[in-house]
Amino acid sequence: MALVDDRSMTTGRVEWTGGSASVGDYFELLKPRVMSLVIFTALTGMVLAPGGVHPLIGFVGLLAIAVGAGASGALNMWYDADIDRVMSRTARRPVPDGRISASAALQFGVVLSVLSVMVLGVAVNWVAGSLLAFTIFFYVVVYTMGLKRRTPQNIVIGGAAGAFPPMIGWAAVTGAVSVESIVLFLIIFMWTPPHFWALALVKSDDYARAGVPMMPVVAGPGSTRRQIVLYSVLLAPIGVLPTLLGFAGLAYGAVAAVLGVVFLALAVQVARITEGPAARTAAMRLFFFSILYLFALFAVLLVEHLAVLHLAGA
Amino acid sequence: MDDRDLIELTPEQKRKRRTRSIAIALFLVGLVVLFYLVTIVKLGGNIASRAI
Structure with missing residues (x-):
């Protein structure tokens, strides 16, 4: 029991190190x-x-x-x-x-x-x-x-x-x-591996020490870098799907296309620069950009839809 | 006498316990208000137009 385990005896009364x-x-x-x-x-x-x-x-x-x-x-x-x-x-x-x-x-x-x-x-x-x-x-x-x-x-x-x-x-x-909600699911699903693997490339020692079999620890940084590119290739077109399926407009489609290309370019850089501090910088750049990418895609989806509703109501 | 009766909390532990208790109280009050409001919204105009 935590109350008993965490205490340390003093004269008469008992101190308890928990509850803080x-x-x-x-x-x-x-x-x-x-x-x-x-x-x-x-x-x-x-x-x-x-x-x-x-x-x-x-x-x-x-x-x-x-x-x-x-x-x-x-x-x-x-x-x-x-x-x-x-x-x-x-x-x-x-x-x-x-x-x-x-x-x-x-x-x-x-x-x-x-x-x-x-x-x-x-x-x-x-x-x-x-x-x-x-x-x-x-x-x-x-x-x-x-x-x-x-x-x-x-x-x-x-x-x-x-x-x-x-x-x-x-x-x-x-x-x-519905199909639309599955597409939103797919965007985040495909985004997750390159996002986390970019960080794992930099923090692989941490994961290895903890015994967590992250991709760079098990398959090595080379294989991880190739898979980051692979998932980025899949992610870029999926990012544009809301426009292609008609539940987002052209503004979203343009933003998703441009950011998808930048995402892919940064992923290719991660794959090409494999040694020294530049490799770490490339990985962290992709990691931070991936956060911006996901935030921007959903922000534009949201704002564009609200703008369309506003114009339709006006 | 229970072991717990011997435990003497420090002033810092007492202060933390008090803030935790206040947070739980606020959370429960918030939940009551939320359930009340949800009930009103769910009932909507139905209560006024019910068959008597």
């Missing part, structure tokens, strides 16, 4: 940066979906999706505390740092998971609620517990968890899954 977590520490368990991307892509899915939803119900839906994503982040930090502890990027997280106990992180994650799915199901609809439940299950059980420590394809398959939010947002409005 702040509200901010618990908020950190929710992976707020990941959560912000989830909110943004889910909102885009909601806005693009045909039909409409009452603003309050839409807000509750978005809140539930965000909390569900945060809950899966907390469960990931509970399970991965041992490997987070040995990686420089993650050693300061609340559980490996000792600010929150593993059991508290588990309880926090489970309670928020159940609550977010129930709220989304009851207040919005059960298609969206079921998708959120599946996303949490996929991220925690399939990715974190199953794939992450076993295969270099971990983030390829596990990337699906991060790709579901726009589909959940779409389902929150329509009560169904």
Whole structure:
């Protein structure tokens, strides 16, 4: 029991080293940066979906999706505390740092998971609620517990968890899954491997020390660089699909095409520059650009759609 | 006497516990308000036009 394990005896009374977590520490368990991307892509899915939803119900839906994503982040930090502890990027997280106990992180994650799915199901609809439940299950059980420590394809398959939010947002409005929402899913799904592998190329020592079989650790940097290019080749045209399928306009299509070409060019640079600090710079450039790429694509989708609605209403 | 009765929290631990308790209270109040508002929205005009 944590209360007994964490104490250190003093004369007469007992000091307890636990209980020092702040509200901010618990908020950190929710992976707020990941959560912000989830909110943004889910909102885009909601806005693009045909039909409409009452603003309050839409807000509750978005809140539930965000909390569900945060809950899966907390469960990931509970399970991965041992490997987070040995990686420089993650050693300061609340559980490996000792600010929150593993059991508290588990309880926090489970309670928020159940609550977010129930709220989304009851207040919005059960298609969206079921998708959120599946996303949490996929991220925690399939990715974190199953794939992450076993295969270099971990983030390829596990990337699906991060790709579901726009589909959940779409389902929150329509009560169904459609081709359009699958395309939004595919954009994030194809974006995930080059995004994470660019970072993994730079942080491969960290992953190797933690025993996580990331692609650069298992297949080597050469193979990883080739696969980054391969996924970038697939991603660029998928990025333009919303325009080709008619649920986004030409402005989006132009932005997606240009950014897709830049993405590919940066990926080729990563493949060509393999030695020294320049190789690291190329990888980090692709990593940061990939964040901008995804943000820009969904921002343009959102703004363009709102502009069209505004003009149609004017 | 339970082991826990012997534990003496430091002022810092007490302060952190208090802020955590306040955060949980605010979260629960927010949830109650949210459920109330969702119920009103879901009911909509149906309650007024129901068969008597």
